Amino acid sequence: MSATESLPITAGRRLYVQLGITLVVLAAAGGMLVAHRATLDSGTDRLAAADGEWLVLACLAAMATWVCAAVAQQGAVTERLPRRRLVAVQFAAGAANHLLPAGAGATAVNLRFLKRCGLSTRRSATALAAKAAVGGIVRCALGVALLVASPGTVGLSARVPHRVILLLPVAAGTVVLAVAVSGRLRRVLGRALTDVRKVHRCRARACALWGGSVAFALLHAGVVVAVVHAVGLGLPTSRVVVAYLVASGAAALLPTPGGLGSLDAALALALTATGAPGPAAVSAVLGYRLLTGWLPMVPGLLVLALLARRSAL
Template identity: 45%
Template sequence: MSLLPLDDAPGRLPTGRSLTPPPVRFRARAPRLLRSALVTLPLLLIGVWAAVDWQTAYNGTTRLGSADPWWLLVALFFTCLGWLSAPCIRQGALPERLPAGLLIASQFAAGAANHVLPASIGAHAVTLRFLQGRGIPLARATASLALYSAVKPIARTLVLLVFLVAFPDLLLTGRLVPDQRTALLVAGAVTLALAGTAVLVTTVRPLRRPLLDALRCALTDVRVLHTRPARILALWGGAAAAPLIQASVLFAVGAALGLSLSWVQVAFAFLAASTAVGAVPAPGGIGPVDAAVVFAMVALGAPMDLSATAVIGYRVLTVWLPLLPGALVLSALVQRKVL
């Protein structure tokens, strides 16, 4: 006869015990592993992109080495000034006041993510996470992203119209006027986008509720924001100033290389090109916008080689220069649980 108690007999489990221990360690380690992956992911993506497109950065940096350094300092000044435009618009799109330092840091980090993923997905994802970390509800945060995305092209188009009214001679060249085929393609793309959104909202039920909540919140916030002069100035003033600051960077780089176009011509070329093809889902607008800017500058009388070199130099200052610091700031914000 066995002298073991019933609970300790072979093949029997003690009362209240289990052979499978609770996965406490795994659950505790999973968030740490995920956060560590998120910290290193921006640097990994930047490294992959640098390996793929290193020739562009090398050529642009080499050509800038022989440019006028004083004009390059002016271009660098406007580049740094442009880093403040996105936080200004973000704050203008939200009734709640955000901490200025963290907002600027988050948008600097969002700029790095924006140049990796197309259609501003990376920047919006970083901003959405930042807003939720500040206690902003999901519907309101989503509404602010939608308002930000809507105000920027509207403001850019209004600035372009002001240029056309103030400087009608810029349209004397017919090469900048889109033909009927191009206009039909743009209209068709807009119609398809609106129709696709409507189909998704009406057929996919899980999307309907959050989208309708975000739409109601957006309409409410728009009414509230436009009763505050400070928010109006930050939202619309920042959105109108952003393309002009970017055009000033391009003009300064062109002047450093000996480009003969005036600031008005360069700004008009940049506004027209970014308005025409800015909706193409490329990372940071790189590619379609660059080609369109070069085409517009050549149409206004600039040499092809100088126009292309100026655009490459512009991309080196606005994309490659802040890319690594932006990725480091993004990793630091994730490490400190700000994102």
């Protein structure tokens, strides 16, 4: 069997593994919901009586995240992309992201869009990887900055097991070792770095990439903050932002569609660690999910179908 013929088999196996992990995580999340049904019911009732003005503010912040995602995506390429279509693609990608594991939905939508705009498959993949890498760096930097600027948030990090903290440098070292050993990875990384350097030579593109990523992370955290205030939780804003950053980083380790189950559990646990009662933390998570995932789902899929019909994807 040739290398070309083995590629579909490898991709198929990888998809089956991701789907298997997704089903396990979703089953575990469903079991947790059944076990804590009373807490879920209480959280739902509390969300139903939430402050409407704060919820409107959270909704506006959620809508602004699509614009920030579009700005960051434009910053990852040197070519000029159609603005309105780019924002629409980010909206549609958010809906597709809740259907496939590990962000595969959003990646596939953006990849097809960039290829339709004239970029090669390699350069499109590099742009998406650069955007994802910058997003991860931004979240880590924001978390560290908040921990340094607000010592009171250390109470949250102190409850994180030391094993989890030790795993971070181990994982980073493993990635570096894999790149150093594999010649193919070095070549791929070298080509990717060349494209990234081209983007950063243009100040406007670099500012769009990094500024859009910072705004995207802060606006998602802002949705959580607004929902927390809507349900009447008196938690400091800095602790809520750190809780979101920690939860989103932990949820990225589990390849579930849109972080379903993994992000919910991690965010509820993080908010509880900041001092929120269980039902209140559940209501905040439900509100965040409602505004960023469930309500935009059907409109996003309709936009996705419209873009595909107009050959934009």
